[in-house]
Amino acid sequence: MFSNAISKVSGLRYIADSLELQSSLGRQHLLKQHFLIDGKDIDFQLNRVSVFVDLLTGIKGKSKAEGTVGQMTHVMAEKAPCPTDTGNSDKIDQLRHALSEVHDISSTLSFLQSGLTLDDIGLFEVKRFALLVDQISSILRQLNCMAVKLAETGKVIDILDPDKQRIPHFYIYDSYSNTLANLRKQYDCLIKTDLQKAEAVRVESLEVEDGIRLQLSMELKPFAKELMESLTSIADLDVWLAKATLAVKMHYCKPVIGITVTEYRQLFNPEIADALESRGKTFQPVDIDLMESPCIVTGANMAGKTVLLKSVALAQYLFQYGFYIPALKAEIVPVERVITSMADDQSELRGLSSFAAEMLNINAIILASRSHKQLLGLIDEPARTTNPHEGLALVNALLDILQKGNVRSLITTHYSGFVSDCRRLRVKGLKTDELAVKPTIETINDHMDYSLVEVQSDQVPLEALRIAAILGIDEELIAGASRYLENKRNTNI
Amino acid sequence: MPFIDEIIKYKSLSIVGLEKNTGKTECLNYVLRRLEGSGRRLALTSIGIDGERIDQVTHTGKPEIDLYENIVFITSETHYRQKRLDSEILDITTRRTPLGRLVTARSLARGKVMFSGPSDTLWLKTIIENMAAYKVDTTIVDGALSRLSPGSPAVTECMILNTGAAVSANIPKLVSRTRFVYNLIKIPAFQSCLTDKLLALEKGIWAIDNNNQIHDLQIPSVFLLKGHEEQLFRFGTTLYVTGAVSDKMLDLLRMQKAIRDTVLVIRDFTRLFVKPETFRAFIHSGGQIRVLVNTTLIAVCVNPVSPEGYVLNSSELCSILAETLQIPVYDIKKL
Numbered sequence: 001m002f003s004n005a006i007s008k009v010s011g012l013r014y015i016a017d018s019l020e021l022q023s024s025l026g027r028q029h030l031l032k033q034h035f036l037i038d039g040k041d042i043d044f045q046l047n048r049v050s051v052f053v054d055l056l057t058g059i060k061g062k063s064k065a066e067g068t069v070g071q072m073t074h075v076m077a078e079k080a081p082c083p084t085d086t087g088n089s090d091k092i093d094q095l096r097h098a099l100s101e102v103h104d105i106s107s108t109l110s111f112l113q114s115g116l117t118l119d120d121i122g123l124f125e126v127k128r129f130a131l132l133v134d135q136i137s138s139i140l141r142q143l144n145c146m147a148v149k150l151a152e153t154g155k156v157i158d159i160l161d162p163d164k165q166r167i168p169h170f171y172i173y174d175s176y177s178n179t180l181a182n183l184r185k186q187y188d189c190l191i192k193t194d195l196q197k198a199e200a201v202r203v204e205s206l207e208v209e210d211g212i213r214l215q216l217s218m219e220l221k222p223f224a225k226e227l228m229e230s231l232t233s234i235a236d237l238d239v240w241l242a243k244a245t246l247a248v249k250m251h252y253c254k255p256v257i258g259i260t261v262t263e264y265r266q267l268f269n270p271e272i273a274d275a276l277e278s279r280g281k282t283f284q285p286v287d288i289d290l291m292e293s294p295c296i297v298t299g300a301n302m303a304g305k306t307v308l309l310k311s312v313a314l315a316q317y318l319f320q321y322g323f324y325i326p327a328l329k330a331e332i333v334p335v336e337r338v339i340t341s342m343a344d345d346q347s348e349l350r351g352l353s354s355f356a357a358e359m360l361n362i363n364a365i366i367l368a369s370r371s372h373k374q375l376l377g378l379i380d381e382p383a384r385t386t387n388p389h390e391g392l393a394l395v396n397a398l399l400d401i402l403q404k405g406n407v408r409s410l411i412t413t414h415y416s417g418f419v420s421d422c423r424r425l426r427v428k429g430l431k432t433d434e435l436a437v438k439p440t441i442e443t444i445n446d447h448m449d450y451s452l453v454e455v456q457s458d459q460v461p462l463e464a465l466r467i468a469a470i471l472g473i474d475e476e477l478i479a480g481a482s483r484y485l486e487n488k489r490n491t492n493i
Numbered sequence: 494m495p496f497i498d499e500i501i502k503y504k505s506l507s508i509v510g511l512e513k514n515t516g517k518t519e520c521l522n523y524v525l526r527r528l529e530g531s532g533r534r535l536a537l538t539s540i541g542i543d544g545e546r547i548d549q550v551t552h553t554g555k556p557e558i559d560l561y562e563n564i565v566f567i568t569s570e571t572h573y574r575q576k577r578l579d580s581e582i583l584d585i586t587t588r589r590t591p592l593g594r595l596v597t598a599r600s601l602a603r604g605k606v607m608f609s610g611p612s613d614t615l616w617l618k619t620i621i622e623n624m625a626a627y628k629v630d631t632t633i634v635d636g637a638l639s640r641l642s643p644g645s646p647a648v649t650e651c652m653i654l655n656t657g658a659a660v661s662a663n664i665p666k667l668v669s670r671t672r673f674v675y676n677l678i679k680i681p682a683f684q685s686c687l688t689d690k691l692l693a694l695e696k697g698i699w700a701i702d703n704n705n706q707i708h709d710l711q712i713p714s715v716f717l718l719k720g721h722e723e724q725l726f727r728f729g730t731t732l733y734v735t736g737a738v739s740d741k742m743l744d745l746l747r748m749q750k751a752i753r754d755t756v757l758v759i760r761d762f763t764r765l766f767v768k769p770e771t772f773r774a775f776i777h778s779g780g781q782i783r784v785l786v787n788t789t790l791i792a793v794c795v796n797p798v799s800p801e802g803y804v805l806n807s808s809e810l811c812s813i814l815a816e817t818l819q820i821p822v823y824d825i826k827k828l
Contacts, residue, residue, distance in 0.1 A: 024587065103587055121570060121596065124582040171581040171601065184579065184602065191603055202577075 002321055003031040010342075011314040014271040015323070018250070019242040022099035025231065026238025033239075036320050039257040039334050045322030048236070050254050051147040052244030053324070055088050088143060092241075095139045098132055099238050105129050106231055113224035117210075117217040124170035126220060126227070127160035131168050133230050136237070148237045151226035159219050172209045176216075180208045247324035255319050255330040262290040262316075262376075262408065266328035269311040273326075276445075284450040285327070288312065290376075290410065291423065294402040297412045297452070299427025300463035304450045305412040306342065308427075309378045312410060313340055316376050335374040335408065339365045342380045355385045362398060369405035377402065377409035384414070392417055416459055425452045429463055439470050496653070496792040496821060497527045500631065505621050506653065507636035507646030507788070511674060514659040516796030516825035518556040521635055523828045524653075528631075529561050536624045538567035539608035539635035540617060540646060557605040558635070564600045565627045567620060569593045569609040578604020583627065588616070595620075599627070608635050614760075618648045638674075638763060647761035651789045652678065655825070656814075657796030658805045667810070668817055671793065673769045675818050677762040678790045683783035691758070691785055694735050700728035701758070707733075718745060726751055733758040733785075740771045746780060753779035761786040793818060794825045 006013050021027050036042045105125045112118055118126065130153040137150045157166070162175040174181035183205035190198035246252065250270060266285035273283035286308060299305050315325050319332045341361035343354075352360070365377045382398060383391035392415050399420040402409050428449035430439070439447040444467070465485075469478050500506055508524065510517035528535060537558065560566065560578060568576075570585075570593030584597040592609045600606075611617045621632045636646030646652065654674065661667040685691075687705060698712045708728040712721045722745065725732065730751045734742070738759055746755055759765060761784050765772070775782070793814060797805040807824045815822040 103585075119574065120582055121573065121585060124585065169581045169583050169599075171579065188602060 001031065001035075002033040005035065005317055005321070006031075009314060009317050010310045011269060011271045012317055014274075015246070015314075015318065018246055018270075019239075020096075020245055021238055021242045022096050023102045023104075023235070023238050025102055025104045025235045026099070026242065028104070029232070029235035030239050030242075033321055035317075036322060037334055037336055042320060042322060042334055043257055045240075046254055046324075048147050048240045049243045049247065049322065049324060051145060052241050053247055053254070055143055055145060056092065056244055056248045058088060091139055091143050095136065095143075095241070098136050098139065099234065099241070102129070102132055102231075102234055102238075104231070106228065109224050109228045109231065112217060112220055113228070115217075115221060117214045118220075119213065120171060123160060123213070123216060124168075126156065127170050128168040129227065129231075130156040130160065131166065133227075133234070136234065147240070148233050150233055151223070151230040153223075153227070153230075156220060156223050156227070159216060172212050176212045177208055180205055180212070183208060243323055250326065252324035252326050253329055255325045255327075255332045258331040258333040260292060260333065261331070262333045263329070263331045264288050264312070264315065264325075264327050265330070267311055267315060267330070268326050269307055269314065270326045272307060281445060284448075286311075286450055286452055288425070288452055290333075290408050292406045292408050293422055294377075294399055294407060294409045294411055294420070295423040295425060296399075296418065297410055297425045297427065298414070298416075298455075299412075300429040301414075301467050302444060303427035303429045303448060305427060306380050308450075308452075309340070309342065309380055309410060309412060313338055313376075313378050333374065333408070335376045336372045337368055338376045338378070339368055340378040340380075341365065341382065342378070353385075355383075358382065358385065365407070365409075366398075366401055369402065369407045375407050375409075377407050377411075379409065379411045381412050381414065388415065391415065396420065424455050424457075426455045427452060430466065441471050444470050496823070497524070497531075499791040500524065500528070500651065501531065501533055503631060503650040503789075505632045505634065505649035506651050506791075507634040507649040508653045508655065509636035509638045509646050510655040511638060511671060512656075512659045514796065514800045515655040515657040516794060517635070517655045518558065519796070519825050520653060520655055520794045520828075521633065522559050523825070524633065525559065525561070525564075533630045534563070534565070534628055536565040536567070536627065536629040536632040537608070537635070538617070538620060538632070539610035540612075540637055556635075557607050559603070560600045560606055561603050562600055565597065565624065565629055566600065566606055566608075567595055567597050567610060568606060570596055572607040572609050573598065576604065576606045578602055578606060580604075580606075597627075610634070614645045614648055617645075621648065645761050645763045645786075647763055647784070647786050647788050649788055651791045653792050653794060654678070654790055655794045655796065657825075658799035658803055659796065662799055662803050662805065664805060664810055664813060667805075668813055669769070671814060672817055673772070675790065675793070675820075676772075677765055678788065680762055680782050680784050680787065682787045683756075683758045683785055688785050691733050692760070694733070696735050698725075699733040699735070700726075701731040701733060702728045718742060725749075730754045731756040731758065734764070735760065737764050737766050740767050743767055743771045743775045743780075747775050747778045755779075756781045756783060758783045758785065760784065761788075790820060793820060793822045794828075795822060796825045798826070 002016075006016055016030070019030070021030065036045065103125065108118065108122045108125050111122065112126070133150050133153045134157060140148060140150075160170060162173050172180070174184060183201055187198055187201045187205060190201055265287050267288065268283050268285040276283050288308070290312070297305055297308065315327065315330065316332065316335065316338050318325055319330070320334060325332070339361070341358055362379065362382060365379065368375055369377070383394045395411070395413060395415060396419050399411070399418060399422055403420060403422055428451050431447050431449050465478055465481055506524075508517055508521050525535070537560070565583070566580070569590050572592060573596040579601040580598040581601055582596060582598050586595045588594070590609065590612050595611065611620055617634065624632050632649070634646055634649050636649075638646070654671070656667065656671040658667070660670055685701070685705070687701065687707065690707065691699070696713065698710045700708045700710055702708065710721070710724055710727065712718060712724065718741070726749075732755070734757065738757070746752060746757060749755070757780065759782065765782070795807070795810055795814065797807040797810055807827065811822045811824055
């Protein structure tokens, strides 16, 4: 469920917090959403969101990126267009306002459904809700939006609004019963003259009122199921509208359901991008393709390899919870599970060494690769915490298993000497042509090129010393390390 | 009754008792009776519920209020279900009090309602503001002056204070206690453009410097002042305390060199939990106290009968109080 994923997936809480949900109903609904595995379910959700994206941006008719499974390997999704003044904005505001007024009356409705009699507060809630459903339906009609099915509440309103005032107030109206109206009139006269008689009349009128409540509850019972369904539809509506609003505001794109290859163009990580922006910097989006096989990612330290894994994980989760994607274009293959092995696991808290924690994560990926057809494995520097000799052997074996199991996976590493012939990507790293301006610890990010290039060779970039120097690490250490490298090179020659 | 003419000048009124059984409910019922037929549209609510529990202990009767037609009232679900009058539900909150959600309704006939209301000051303030939507002219709050209550009636524009034999059977003592509360109510407002900003602060002690900048003194509560004394005046001598102010704090400030320049700002007068002596000594030494929210006391009502049945001389009590306080004083039983 989304509520579990939120605490597990880096960056997902940030997205959830950015959603402008109008009702607590919508909030609860979002938290209960399932990780969708079937491409058709994801497609349905995305198409619903796109209906609202179109309403927000003023594009009429069918979304251009209305992808159906199987035919869009090269038809990439459209980025959510910028909001223009669509003439819909008033209506959307009205819709948001109406949504914010909706209370969760599910307990009242199940009360009604089970045949119990509602009190005035319960009847008021049903009436208020029925009027809101009517109002929301009418706004949706004006927006020409058919994406949400709501109950026809006219009859419910008629039952609870005998005077046809159409305002969300309620009491047991005089017009429900002549007897009641007469008793109330009598009471009004008697209270000024004869308190005892007045009280007797009051008791009588309360009995009549109870009879009316029973009658009303019976009349309303057949509508309880429909109203309950509308409650769910309104929760859906709230979530779709919020997802669409976020997509338009933050320029996310509608992903296409992929079949074999997951492709991102200009993928970014919203939380990190916003943090950078607040410091006057920009996030460099990356392009990456993921086949049904492992892929090694190399690159210098500070080249953003971990951020890349986190962004790919986040995008996959967003996709399978029916969100637009923080990218220019995205085509994504649904997977049954996303499994990650990242350094920030709180292994110490579990009493494990970092090596043990990592091995357990990798073991989980291997086991899952045997039981699941579609898997996304994201492994950050496997075996980095043990000796390079055995470490390299472990990673080689891991690559063999992932290759054999056709596991869509990204493995970042600083090792070289892999046997496997899997794909290799390298983060470009420090821009060498800009050495006129010497990078510093503050500006090092500006001198990094985070884009990925496909490489054939097994050589990893040797930039650790350069980056350490930029970070201002003690010169004696760096000079010493350079000497050792020099000596080694000389002995090798 | 003259004070009715005063009331209609204000958008909100709270009726508070210095103790239980000082005639608050009678006073409220009286005000309602007098406003009937005035054409003023009224709303009625209460703060919290703690007063009523005491009533149930001493068995002095539930404070039911007599309403007439067309009064908007706000009470909890629990009490709404126990009402004895016809009324139309206008709204219901999602937020809950210990007695359930709050129901806003309009009375359609005469009858009695028991009151409970929002549990904190800010919520009460919002409710009073929202009454404009129902075209209410004056909102009346059945207020409690309790240190236990986070809600303060001081958010209303004006106030009637109830006192009487329940406070003390000794007239000089009764007068002295009433005068003290009266003096607290009279504490002037802090004249500043920062009022709303300060109201939004929820905890801690803050300093306001000469450039109207607000600084957190990083002292979590006045009870933890010990050991932080030297930090108090880092940003000048105007201090805002969000929570309660105790004898200890006033004494500590009084003994500092800067006391003549010290301005202590508090939320409202109910945040001062100090002995009259301490308060007097602080003011006498030159310290100033200011409130963010203040209210105008328009009258004092007395109930000369104590819950034990002791009856004070009403006219003597009224005249002494009126003379001491210089505002109108009425015997609630004679109204």
